[in-house]
Amino acid sequence: MFLENLAETFVELADTLVADFDPVEFMHLLADRCVATLEVDAAGILLVDHHGELQVVGASSDRARLIELFELQHRQGPCMECYLTGEPVTVAGFTEAPQRWPEFSAVAKDAGFGALHALPMRLREQTVGALNLFSVEEGALSEPTLRVAQAMADVATIGLLQAQVISHRELLAGQLQRALQSRVLIEQAKGVLAERLQIDISTAFETLRRYARSHNDYLSTVAADVIAGTIDVAALTAVTEARPATRHPRP
Template structure:
């Protein structure tokens, strides 16, 4: 974990006060920067809607996303507990019996993960979600690494809430609901690309992100165009090896 990587990560996460701020791309950036900076194997992000229901809105890999979805399906696991208690949750060895959350442990083990650290995304007394770090080997992350991870989660939370100069409650509802709506579009677009291009969901998502960046368009706008059929999918280029 180099000083340069940490500094770059915080600069990127603080850059949210722009007119075309895209919360979905921002949260995927957070997940990617966690992997690059903290030297973990994967990261995932859960955010709560205005009813308190959790949703997967960012992940560094398809494996991490599927583990998060499995946890939400059973409503039990370290990430859910982290959100509910607003406190970090660590599972140093997922395979160590007896598993506290059998369904989560099985899904994580199948994805190749052996440990998870869940950190709250919070601002003062308000918790909006959880940042989840996965490693392929058992063990606990060091205290300096966890401090940086929590700081990244805090900065990202502040960035989401301050992206527009509105009342905090109004902003929270607007930004999070917008992120959740965009996430639905992205998942639909991934399915469309996966079917038409005969690739996996992971490569389909990377193709979406690559097209979004190369054409300087919001990820949610590109996803909407794919679902509506108003963009030629052959323009997405070589998505890589099917996953």
């Protein structure tokens, strides 16, 4: 079952790597697949923007996203260290880490996590971010599991840096900037949807994703339409989860 799930994961990740793939949806797919495939309870992704600052671009849960935001705001923690050094960082138990990252460790423990693994997203000498895996139970992941996780991070990095033969830095900056701009739209749309349908933020986000997938559309495009009021909000709840074979986004 593990090998079947793993194979499906890499097929789905590779299938998403088209010339104009949606980087925000791709990062969320990666985070979700990490949770589904690996022995972890949550995942988060940090990427560097065109100003050289790390940003949270994907997360499998609100808890993971908030912890990542806290780390960036306080500029301390294993994920930040992983990005800066380009090397994996393992925290097998937050009871062992207070001396290095006291505030981050306390917040992670309060959120219910016992361990964290941060893996660099890099291609050769260029590190573009970090893939962060959270576990409720303390203890380090097995070496085979970490190798699979690093391979998933590598696939994601290659996707972000595809076509880099000509000018990979410009391509990366453009993709990441679009991802961050899309993130703002998505957060606004989540709030609009939560208010109109009287649902929580997590449910609002999943509703947006289901609608985007069922209509073969970009998540950011759907979010913009929700904000503009050009989508019947009630119709968003009528769609069912469906993975499109081919994406044909609106122009």
